[in-house]
Amino acid sequence: MKTCIAVQDAPLNATAPQQWLRDEGVSGAIVLFSGHVRDEDGRVEALHLEHYPGMTERFLGTIVERAGQRWHLNGAWVVHRVGTMRQGDEIVQVAVSAEHRQAAFEACAYIMDILKTRAPFWKKELIDGSWHWVEARERDALAAAAWLAGEPGHEPR
């Protein structure tokens, strides 16, 4: 399985994951999740993302490795943006390629669900001229827990 993992300040290239994963027919399926800054009904003027350099990249590598053990994947791409963004900007790309769609759909959802609840990123929103930390959501924790309940070993650290 080839992998590409990065954390960057620069805007994400929307077409890069597909181009990088294309493998002339070895994979019959490429699934891409592309996350964007929501404006929350026009309230959010900007979003700032902080992370734990070093741990973040290592942890994203661990999640991808776990996904590769669980599903037969040919490639995995995880690129996350940090710094200050505007509504509509792309924050994260998770893309996987596999022979068949089921593995690709599930592995993409798995990587995203674990990333959201375990990878060391924190969001702040600019609302009415002041910054507020975003609270973690219970439903994200439940989604990750559902995947990890089926994992034989320890959860990704």
Place this chain on the structure above:
Amino acid sequence: MIQVRFFAALRERSGKECLEMALPDGVATVAELIGWLEQSDQTLAAAFAATPCRMVAVNEMLASEEASLEDGDVVALFPPVTGG
């Protein structure tokens, strides 16, 4: 020496990014370290109280507050993550 790093709301509330300190006597776990920091620094105690739900990493690996500590460890304390 150990390093204690703070991120996001916990960094802002404590006004500290990183502490370098000798592992205090009688401190063998992350929970005991947090207790020791609360005793020794009022600002940190207030920051922990304002951030009751926390995550922990030891040497860049997610851990629990029960994790044991030794000299040279890098402990990171932060609020629940919100990436993606």
